[in-house]
Amino acid sequence: MAEEVxxxxxxxxxxxxxxxxxxMPTEPEVMxxxxxxRTVVREAMSRLQAxxxxxTRHGVGTFVLPPPAVILPDLDASAAxxxxxxxxxxxxxxxxxxxxxxxxxxxxxxxxxxxMRQALEDFEIDLHAGNRAIEPDFRFHLQIALATGNRHFEDxxxxxxxxxxxxxxxxxxxxxxxxxxxxxxRANSEHARILEAIARSDSHRARECxxxxxxxxxxxxxxxxxxxxx
Numbered sequence: 001m002a003e004e005v006x007x008x009x010x011x012x013x014x015x016x017x018x019x020x021x022x023x024m025p026t027e028p029e030v031m032x033x034x035x036x037x038r039t040v041v042r043e044a045m046s047r048l049q050a051x052x053x054x055x056t057r058h059g060v061g062t063f064v065l066p067p068p069a070v071i072l073p074d075l076d077a078s079a080a081x082x083x084x085x086x087x088x089x090x091x092x093x094x095x096x097x098x099x100x101x102x103x104x105x106x107x108x109x110x111x112x113x114x115x116m117r118q119a120l121e122d123f124e125i126d127l128h129a130g131n132r133a134i135e136p137d138f139r140f141h142l143q144i145a146l147a148t149g150n151r152h153f154e155d156x157x158x159x160x161x162x163x164x165x166x167x168x169x170x171x172x173x174x175x176x177x178x179x180x181x182x183x184x185x186r187a188n189s190e191h192a193r194i195l196e197a198i199a200r201s202d203s204h205r206a207r208e209c210x211x212x213x214x215x216x217x218x219x220x221x222x223x224x225x226x227x228x229x230x
Contacts, residue, residue, distance in 0.1 A: 001040045002047065005034050006044040009045075009048060015115055016115035019064060023062070026061070066135065083221060086221060089160070090221070093214055096153070098210045100144050100145050101206040101207050102204070103147075104147035104148050105197060108198055115139075115146075116195050127181060132184070140195075144210075190209070190213040193209045193213075196209075197209050
């Protein structure tokens with residue numbers, strides 16, 4: 001029973017129902033929702049905590065942790081902040097995420113779409129607050145991986161973590177003459193086109209939009225690199 005409760009709560013975390021920083025339901029709330037004992041709830045929460053999905057603050061509550069920003073073991077850590085390395089990651093993402101977008105268009109649920117829309121809204125909120133919108137950017141792409149219904153897409157994307165987002169490794173505003181905010185607004189408009197295709201269940205268009213989004217990110221970074229050398 002603890003495993004069933006754990007899987008239910010984990011699914012809600014993965015789908016963005018409980019987002020990083022959110023307070024998880026209290027033990028009595030989970031007991032009422034799941035129809036289980038306090039012992040079962042505590043065991044389920046302990047498993048989530050041990051797996052790194054939540055953290056408990058004594059006297060306050062249990063909170064969802066952000067997905068880890070992990071660099072793959074075979075990557076050269078000393079080169080992690082180089083443009084060359086970021087371009088290599090983008091090449092990998094093109095292969096992975098183009099297919100994920102196509103599958104997501106065929107398999108997504110209304111909950112997936114709602115979570116994607118929320119990520120784009122949070123992206124805009126972050127921009128207006130002067131932030132870099134890294135977390136909602138990652139969350140949007142993660143939701144596409146979740147919508148494939150293939151856990152291997154999700155596992156691989158979580159393993160890459162927020163290091164997939166170029167601006168976690170590079171201060172792209174220092175490399176390009178283009179101001180940061182218009183650059184990110186353009187990126188989010190590309191996200192919106194991907195979402196529109198997925199919502200229409202247009203697999204071909206979803207792949208096309210994702211490929212264009214990531215390929216244009218690569219091109220913008222190459223241009224920034226060239227400007228930085230001049």
